[in-house]
Amino acid sequence: MAFPDTWNLSNKFLMTITPEGGNDIEAVGFTEGMSVSFGDKDVEQIVLNNNGRLAKFNPMDITEITFKEYTVGVASPNSLLGLWANGDATATSTSVTETRKKVRVALLWTTDTSATSAAGSTATDTTSFRMVFKDAYIVSAKPSFDDKILASDLTIKVIPFDKSGNANISMEEDDGTGLSALGSY
Numbered sequence: 001m002a003f004p005d006t007w008n009l010s011n012k013f014l015m016t017i018t019p020e021g022g023n024d025i026e027a028v029g030f031t032e033g034m035s036v037s038f039g040d041k042d043v044e045q046i047v048l049n050n051n052g053r054l055a056k057f058n059p060m061d062i063t064e065i066t067f068k069e070y071t072v073g074v075a076s077p078n079s080l081l082g083l084w085a086n087g088d089a090t091a092t093s094t095s096v097t098e099t100r101k102k103v104r105v106a107l108l109w110t111t112d113t114s115a116t117s118a119a120g121s122t123a124t125d126t127t128s129f130r131m132v133f134k135d136a137y138i139v140s141a142k143p144s145f146d147d148k149i150l151a152s153d154l155t156i157k158v159i160p161f162d163k164s165g166n167a168n169i170s171m172e173e174d175d176g177t178g179l180s181a182l183g184s185y
Helices: 081-086
Strands: 012-019 031-037 043-047 053-057 063-069 103-110 127-144 151-158 169-175
Touching: 063 127, 081 127, 103 151
Parallel strands: none
Antiparallel strands: 012 103, 031 063, 043 053, 063 151, 103 127, 127 151, 127 169
């Protein structure tokens, strides 16, 4: 197998958002576009008395995932607004609360035409690339009717490591061996 020259619309793209302890929300069917801005791993300089320089490494910053959702309601599988509003993806009526629910975001590009979930496995003899972001939060929801269609611009943020120093961001690829399904979250 060989990876495609680029991942584009001729390949399959899937996005799965899973609330902690909840069910997968297959988000790609009602989203448009998506961008990931990995947190900077910045470096500064320390100037020495002899004009020499030392590198000072700053901790990795927060990663942001942004996309447009075509909003049709507050309950899963129709919308992520319930998760943003009060951490419940199943209620058909909701009010904004201070509750913040952790989510896992899986993004999958694959040549496996039978794949149905970014959190699922992929077939052998296909190529795939997956990014996984866990312990993330939906931090921003901006509904608009600007184009005469209801849509929400959503932002999800994830800190790069948990309190034990374990990575919250991972990436994997396969070139013909298939990806394993992600475990429950």
